[in-house]
Amino acid sequence: MFSKATEYALRATIYIAQKSSIENKLSLDDVATGIGSPRAFTAKIMQILSKDNKLVSSTRGPNGGFYISDKAKEQPIIAILKCMNERDIIDKCVLGLKKCSEKEPCPLHFQYKTIKADLLGLFELKSIQQLANEIEDGNATISN
Amino acid sequence: MFSKATEYALRATIYIAQKSSIENKLSLDDVATGIGSPRAFTAKIMQILSKDNKLVSSTRGPNGGFYISDKAKEQPIIAILKCMNERDIIDKCVLGLKKCSEKEPCPLHFQYKTIKADLLGLFELKSIQQLANEIEDGNATISN
DNA sequence: TGTATTAAGGACAAAGTTATCTTTTATTAT
DNA sequence: ATAATAAAAGATAACTTTGTCCTTAATACA
Secondary structure (H helix, E strand, O other), rough: OOOOHHHHHHHHHHHHHOOEEEEEEEOOHHHHHHOOOOOHHHHHHHHOHHHHHHHOOEEOOOOEEEEOOOHOOOOOOHHHHHHHOOOOHHOOOOOOOOOOOOOOOOOOOOHHHHHHHHHHHHHHHHHHHHHHHHHOOOOOOOOO | OOOOHHHHHHHHHHHHHHHEEOOEEEEEHHHHHHHHHOHHHHHHHHHOOOOHHHHOEEEEOOEEEEEEOOHHHHOEEEHHHHHOOOOHHHHOOOOOOOOOOOOOOOOHHHHHHHHHHHHHHHHHHHHHHHHHHHHHOOOOOOOO
C-alpha cells in the first residue's frame, strides 16, 4: 500500500508517541531499534517528520532527541501520510486512470470507492495517541 | 496501491477481453494505445500475462496478436494480480510489520483486516468478463 | 571556553521499477 | 523458399526509492 518510508514514518511516530515525553526524549537509535528500521534511512524520515516541529519535535545536543507534544498526539494518523506526501495514494484509481471519476468511472470505481472511504475513515478517525495506547495496553505491537 | 506494471496489466487484460476474440486479435499497438500505456513497457507486461497462454493468449506472425479465451474471461481479476506476483500486497500489514497477525497485531490490524477482506472480496468476485461488459455497455471506461 | 552529545544536512551508493531499443523467433501468405 | 508480420527475448538506459556515510550545526555541561 504505502512506501517503506511511510511505513517507517507511521511506526516511528506511534512509537515515539508511546515511549517519549518532553522530559524523556528518544534518540534516533532508540527509534530505529524500537521499530526495526535501518538507522540512517530512519534519520532521513525523522527529518521530514520533525520539520518545523510540526508533527514530531526534535532537539539536538545532550539529552536531545525526538518527542511528540500532547497536542500533536491528538492528530489523526492521516497527518503522518500528509507529512510524507502520500495522502493521495488513498484517492488514486485502482487501475491508475488519471481521469477516473464519478462521471468517467473505471470498471471498479464504484465498488473501490467504498473501500477507499473506509480506509480514509480509518486514517482520519484513529489518532496517534489512540494507537500508542493500544501498544501501551499490550493489545498491539509495533516492533518488527 | 499496485505498481504501474500491475495497473497496466489489469487495464490491458480487461481491454483485450472487451475488444478481442480468437478470430480478431489485438496487436501490441492496439493494446498500448487503447489503455494509454508505453508501448515497449506494455510489451514486457504482455509477455508475463501471456506466458504459457495461461491468462492471456498470444500468437506471432501476420494476423497474430493477443486475445483471451472465453474460459479465461471467467476468471476473477485476482488472477491478474497473481500473474503479476502482486497478490500478497492485499495481505500485507499496513505498517509493514513482518510478524503482524491475529496473535501479534499491529495497532491497526483488526480495523485494516476488514478493509483487506473487502478488497480481496472485490478482486475475487469480479471476473474479467464482468468488467469488460461494464465498458462494452458504456458504463465504464479504461482509456487514460 | 572547550568537549561531548545529538540531530540536520549533503553527497553518494545500491537496488528496484519503469521504460526503450535491438535482435531473434514463430507464423502467415505469396 | 521468400518476404512480411508480429510477438518473444535480451540488453540497456533513465528514474525512483531505499539505504549509507560523512560533515556541520545546535545544545548542554563541566
